[in-house]
Amino acid sequence: MTRRLIALAGNQNCGKTTLFNQLTGSNQHVGNFPGVTVEKKEGTVKQKPAMTVVDLPGIYSLSPYTAEEVVTRDFLVRERPDVVLDIVDATNIERNMYLTLQLMTLDLPMVIALNMMDEVRSNGGTIDIKEMERELGVFVVPISANKGEGIEELIERLEDAAAGKTPEGGPRRVDFCAGPVHKALHAITHLVEDGARRAGYAPRFAATKLVEGDPPMESALGLSAAQRDIVARIIREMEAELGTDREAAIADMRYVFIESLVRRSVTKDGESREAARSVAIDRILTHPVLAIPVFVGVMSLVFWFTFGPIGSAVSDLFAAGIDWLIGLAGSGLARAGVSEWMRSLVVDGALAGVGSVLSFLPVIAILFFFLSLLEDTGYMARAAFVLDALLRKIGLSGRSFVPMLVGFGCTVPAIMATRTLSSARDRRMTILLAPFMSCSAKVPVYAVFVAAFFPRHGALVMTALYFGGVVVAILSGLVLRRTLFRGNPVPFVLELPVYRMPSAKTVILHLREKVMDFVYRAFTIIFIGSLVVWFLTSLDWTFSMVDDGSRSILASIGSLIAPIFTLQGFAHWESVAALVSGFTAKEAVISTLSVVLPLGIENYFTQASAAAFLTFTLLYTPCVAAVAAMRRELGTIRWTVAAVLFQTGVAWLASAAVYQVAALF
Amino acid sequence: MNLANMKPGESGTILTVGGAGALRRRLLDMGLTPGTRVSVRKIAPFGDPIELTLRGYELTLRGEDAANISMRIEAGSSVERPAI
Numbered sequence: 001m002t003r004r005l006i007a008l009a010g011n012q013n014c015g016k017t018t019l020f021n022q023l024t025g026s027n028q029h030v031g032n033f034p035g036v037t038v039e040k041k042e043g044t045v046k047q048k049p050a051m052t053v054v055d056l057p058g059i060y061s062l063s064p065y066t067a068e069e070v071v072t073r074d075f076l077v078r079e080r081p082d083v084v085l086d087i088v089d090a091t092n093i094e095r096n097m098y099l100t101l102q103l104m105t106l107d108l109p110m111v112i113a114l115n116m117m118d119e120v121r122s123n124g125g126t127i128d129i130k131e132m133e134r135e136l137g138v139f140v141v142p143i144s145a146n147k148g149e150g151i152e153e154l155i156e157r158l159e160d161a162a163a164g165k166t167p168e169g170g171p172r173r174v175d176f177c178a179g180p181v182h183k184a185l186h187a188i189t190h191l192v193e194d195g196a197r198r199a200g201y202a203p204r205f206a207a208t209k210l211v212e213g214d215p216p217m218e219s220a221l222g223l224s225a226a227q228r229d230i231v232a233r234i235i236r237e238m239e240a241e242l243g244t245d246r247e248a249a250i251a252d253m254r255y256v257f258i259e260s261l262v263r264r265s266v267t268k269d270g271e272s273r274e275a276a277r278s279v280a281i282d283r284i285l286t287h288p289v290l291a292i293p294v295f296v297g298v299m300s301l302v303f304w305f306t307f308g309p310i311g312s313a314v315s316d317l318f319a320a321g322i323d324w325l326i327g328l329a330g331s332g333l334a335r336a337g338v339s340e341w342m343r344s345l346v347v348d349g350a351l352a353g354v355g356s357v358l359s360f361l362p363v364i365a366i367l368f369f370f371l372s373l374l375e376d377t378g379y380m381a382r383a384a385f386v387l388d389a390l391l392r393k394i395g396l397s398g399r400s401f402v403p404m405l406v407g408f409g410c411t412v413p414a415i416m417a418t419r420t421l422s423s424a425r426d427r428r429m430t431i432l433l434a435p436f437m438s439c440s441a442k443v444p445v446y447a448v449f450v451a452a453f454f455p456r457h458g459a460l461v462m463t464a465l466y467f468g469g470v471v472v473a474i475l476s477g478l479v480l481r482r483t484l485f486r487g488n489p490v491p492f493v494l495e496l497p498v499y500r501m502p503s504a505k506t507v508i509l510h511l512r513e514k515v516m517d518f519v520y521r522a523f524t525i526i527f528i529g530s531l532v533v534w535f536l537t538s539l540d541w542t543f544s545m546v547d548d549g550s551r552s553i554l555a556s557i558g559s560l561i562a563p564i565f566t567l568q569g570f571a572h573w574e575s576v577a578a579l580v581s582g583f584t585a586k587e588a589v590i591s592t593l594s595v596v597l598p599l600g601i602e603n604y605f606t607q608a609s610a611a612a613f614l615t616f617t618l619l620y621t622p623c624v625a626a627v628a629a630m631r632r633e634l635g636t637i638r639w640t641v642a643a644v645l646f647q648t649g650v651a652w653l654a655s656a657a658v659y660q661v662a663a664l665f
Numbered sequence: 666m667n668l669a670n671m672k673p674g675e676s677g678t679i680l681t682v683g684g685a686g687a688l689r690r691r692l693l694d695m696g697l698t699p700g701t702r703v704s705v706r707k708i709a710p711f712g713d714p715i716e717l718t719l720r721g722y723e724l725t726l727r728g729e730d731a732a733n734i735s736m737r738i739e740a741g742s743s744v745e746r747p748a749i
Contacts (some may be wrong), residue, residue: 061694065687094720095696244699248682251693255701278723282707291710385725389711392727398714491730492714493695494726651719 002053006164007076009103010087011096012058013378013497015115018506019087019145020055023155033071039416047155054081060095060495062102064216076106077200083109084160085154090114090127090142090579091272091498097258098251100136101176107202109161110138113154117142121158124269130167131265146503174204176257181249184238187339188231195221207320211235212250278498282382291386298379302370302461307447307462311366315447319359326351341545345534353530353591358522361515363447364440368514369507371409376502376510380405381494384597388492394477395485397492400430405474407437408466409514411626414439415633429477429485431630432643435622436473438466440518445617448590452602454609461614469618472654476646522587529584533592537577554580554596567656568616569609569663579616585623612659619651666738668703668731669715676704684733693697696733698719 008023010016020028024043033040041055056075057068064070070401076084086103088096093114104110112132120127140156143150166172177185191205196206199220209217210231223231235246242249285294305311330347338346383405390396398416407414414434418427438446446465450458536554540546550573558573559579565571574596582589597604605613621627621644628658631640671677679701682692696719697703706716714727716717 061690063687063690063691063694092720092722095722098694098696170714247690247693248698252698252700253698255698275721286707286709286711286716288708381725384716385709385716386711388725388727389709392713491691491727493688493724493726493730494692494723495695496716498723 002050003160004048004083004158005079005081006045006051006053006083006085006158007055007056007079007081008085008087009056009072009076009099010058010392011060011089011099011495012497014058014087014089014092014096015145015379016055016058016087018503019113019115019143019509020053020307021509022145022148022151023506026512033075045155047152051155051158053085054079060099062099063212064214070216076103076108079107080200081157083111085111085113085144085158087113087115089116090120091274093127093262093266094255094258097261098254101254101257102136102205102208104136104176105174105202105205105208107172107174107204109164110294111154111157112136112138113145114140114142115145115151117490118144118149119272119274123272123274125272126267128265132168132261133167135173135261135265137166137170139167139201146500177253178256180238180241181211181253184234187234191227191662192221192223194283195227198222208250211238211246213246246436250306272498274498274500278378281499282496285379285382286386292593295383295386298374299466302367302374303462303466304459306363306367307368307443307450308459311363312447312458314362314366315359318362322355322359326355328331344538344545345531349534349538350527350530352594353588354522354527358519359444360366361518363443364518365441365511365515367443368409369511371405373502376499376500376506378499381496384494385496385523394433394474395481396426396429396433396477398494398599400426403434404437407434407439409427409440411435411437411439412620412629415626415629418633427482427487428634428639431633432480432646433473433477435647436469436476436619438469438618439586439622439626441623442617444587444590445582446614448593448601449605449610449614452600453605454465465614465618466473468615468654472619472650476650518657529588530591530595531579532584533577533581533588533595535656537592537596563618564652567659568652569659570605570613572604574604575613579620581615583621583624585625586617589617608659608662608665611662615658616651616655619652619654620648622647666736668705668717668736669728670732671705672740673705673707675738676702677738678702679691680735680737682734686732687733688730689733692726692730692734695724697724703736 008016008020019042020041023045025046027046028041028043031040031042039057043053043055045051049356054075059066059072062069062073084103084106086100088100100112102514114127114129117127121163127142129140129142138163138611141150141154141157143154170509175182185207186203188210189203192206192210193203193450196203199206199219201220206217206221210221238249239245244252283288289293326347329351330343333346349489384398384401387401391398391401403414403417411434414437415431418430418434446462450461454461533554536557537552538545539553540551540557541553546552554577555573558576561576562571562573565575574593577587577596578592581592593601601610622630627640627644630643631637634643666677679697679699681699682689682697684692691707703717705720706718708715709725712726715731717724717726
């Protein structure tokens with residue numbers, strides 16, 4: 001079997017991830033495109049292992065303005081995939097086809113997957129597939145990614161296209177233009193043909209980009225001064241003839257072609273039920289008055305499910321199971337005659353550390369389940385719409401809301417998600433503020449403290465911590481906006497997709513990815529962290545085992561730093577040790593505390609110092625993985641160090657305030 | 666008349682799309698081209714951004730960006746019940 005590379009491209013919200021999951025099942029892995037932190041998912045097709053699918057970022061155009069669009073262009077031009085699989089939302093065909101036309105000028109074999117055909121049909125609409133294939137000269141396959149319909153045929157057509165076949169052997173369409181644009185495009189295509197081929201671009205694509213105005217393309221083609229002059233003159237003439245400018249002319253050309261194609265091939269029977277349902281749902285969810293209480297309510301409900309009675313019951317059960325396993329391992333080692341030293345290393349060091357973190361797996365799974373549900377149903381876009389004006393007040397846009405919200409899951413992807421912001425200013429500011437969103441790794445810390453100190457007010461304390469992080473981010477934003485970050489935020493132009501229920505498969509695969517990532521981190525970073533902390537706590541400077549933790553290496557280091565937490569009420573080496581190891585991963589705060597405080601935290605903290613400790617944990621520098629991501633996105637060590645100091649400084653101030661106020665009661 | 670002045674329930678046709686750079690390109694890419702019919706669906710709780718319907722889908726953008734788009738309002742479109 002010949003190896004085939006399939007590039008999956010399409011708009012956001014068109015079911016691209018669902019189709020990718022249908023094609024590849026669980027045979028996928030996640031990485032990054034070289035040099036940038038745009039996520040790259042790759043997988044092999046279940047039925048055809050020789051077929052590799054690369055999931056390109058969801059984009060609306062091939063303009064040179066965002067990292068996603070540039071990555072897509074570069075991938076298609078440099079890797080030259082065997083087939084471009086363009087997924088189009090059939091219920092939103094006009095806007096989706098805009099990208100299709102741009103992909104077609106790349107002159108790569110192509111197949112169009114018309115997704116959500118089940119909705120089109122159930123609303124009494126039809127699409128003349130044959131007519132569309134005739135007009136475009138590429139295979140068009142109606143599918144429903146959600147229901148898994150049409151996938152077999154899609155795979156067959158991908159094979160056909162890769163083998164150089166076209167529908168009925170007809171020619172591929174390259175011309176979407178008429179009138180003055182047509183004249184300009186043809187003239188420029190001839191002019192740049194050789195240069196374009198040398199640079200690896202299809203001449204039509206290069207010419208279209210030149211007419212549109214695309215600085216990276218202009219330099220890639222290496223045009224002579226004379227050629228540049230001719231191109232400029234051709235475009236000036238075209239603009240004069242049309243009475244409009246080059247960008248509008250090309251956009252208009254594409255939409256005019258699409259409109260006529262849609263007129264000929266698509267029939268609709270009134271407004272779709274799904275769209276009508278969305279409007280009805282939005283009467284409440286984006287209502288002028290109700291929208292905000294609804295948002296607060298939705299988030300509270302998510303946190304209640306995760307940390308309330310249901311979540312904690314599942315967690316307790318899971319934790320009991322882990323404790324049982326650790327006990328079993330301990331007695332097993334004893335019976336096998338393993339030395340006490342070794343047994344302590346394995347049981348008290350490695351297993352206790354990893355186990356205490358793993359026991360929070362249910363909480364993380366439940367939280368991610370709800371977050372991905374909110375994202376995939378389309379509610380997140382509404383939240384951005386509702387909250388944009390607020391985020392603007394702190395100098396950000398509703399788009400920054402997405403990285404911020406991802407921050408509730410994990411700071412690392414949150415920081416990576418700032419790549420979608422097209423201005424360095426917004427990116428930096430979001431990176432500085434996103435770590436204040438309480439990440440899921442901090443949940444174990446909260447849960448242990450809540451159980452020990454605030455057992456009857458669990459949900460309240462959790463909500464206070466989450467909203468506390470948001471409030472600190474807002475206050476910091478207000479300060480930063482007036483100091484470091486003057487200037488304007490990025491444009492906010494966002495699609496509000498129709499509300500849809502994601503398929504169970506999509507949710508499960510998403511969840512599995514997060515859970516595996518968490519388990520992987522538990523067994524790598526946290527495992528190593530637990531061992532290091534065990535060594536530091538169980539050995540003294542002569543490397544002999546100590547019975548009393550207060551003579552350990554960590555104790556002497558901790559005692560040195562501890563006085564800076566006098567105002568916070570936890571100026572003891574144990575808490576410093578926990579916070580220091582929390583830098584490897586936030587869950588390690590708890591695993592370290594469980595090692596250095598064998599009698600538990602109940603007698604060590606007071607309610608006030610526990611609250612201050614939680615506040616500090618919420619806000620201080622994110623873990624080493626997140627700092628590495630920050631270093632990469634911010635680009636300079638100076639900015640990264642500044643960010644870490646800024647966050648830790650804010651944490652110090654806030655936790656001091658919490659302790660001083662709480663101690664009054 | 667520009668798009669930012671329109672009220673929820675009003676419809677119109679785009680005459681020109683002003684502005685420059687990434688923003689303007691994005692507006693055009695999302696289908697806000699001259700001649701396109703647009704209706705304003707609602708305004709966000711804090712008075713901005715606005716929600717539009719065009720080409721069969723929903724788009725949101727800020728008032729200050731919408732002000733770049735000049736419109737010809739359809740007579741009588743404002744009597745439609747606002748879709749709030």
